[in-house]
Amino acid sequence: LLSNKKENGWTVMELLEHICITENKIHTLMLKPSDTAAESKEILGKEKIRHLTVKEGKEKVMAPEALHPKGELKDIESFKKRFLEQRKDLKENIENGNLIVDNRTRKHPSLGEMTVSDWLHFLISHTERHVQQMKELVV
DSSP: OTTOOOTTOOOHHHHHHHHHHHHHHHHHHHHSOOSOBOSSSOSSOHHHHHIIIIISTTSOOOOOGGGSOOSOOOSHHHHHHHHHHHHHHHHHHHHTTSSOOSSBEEEETTTEEEEHHHHHHHHHHHHHHHHHHHHHHHO
8 A cells, every 4th residue: 555656646655755854954944043033923824824734735746856755665674763763853843942932934835924833733734634645555
């Protein structure tokens, strides 16, 4: 089941690796200073991001090459270990003030300018969208 794929699509393991790569890149991006800021802590907000990513996300958006799976994760245990470590690091960086959830912005390739809070909402919706894709592959 983990190697099932649709035409021009990724396998379950490749989707899981893509989630980890994407989360790592976003985490790193949010830790860096930004030259731009929004007037509020959110531009899009949780519901709009979820709507665009999960509910309307049926249309395939090609991820940038840097976010493509590299074949580093070979099984569910390696994914679980990496994913949980990354989420732990993210939580610790927020709790210790290394990652401040403020109105700094960074541009998303298809959603436009997003604040740190928007990016955190995106992490959740992005993962949810790929979980949907994985369900379609294993049914």
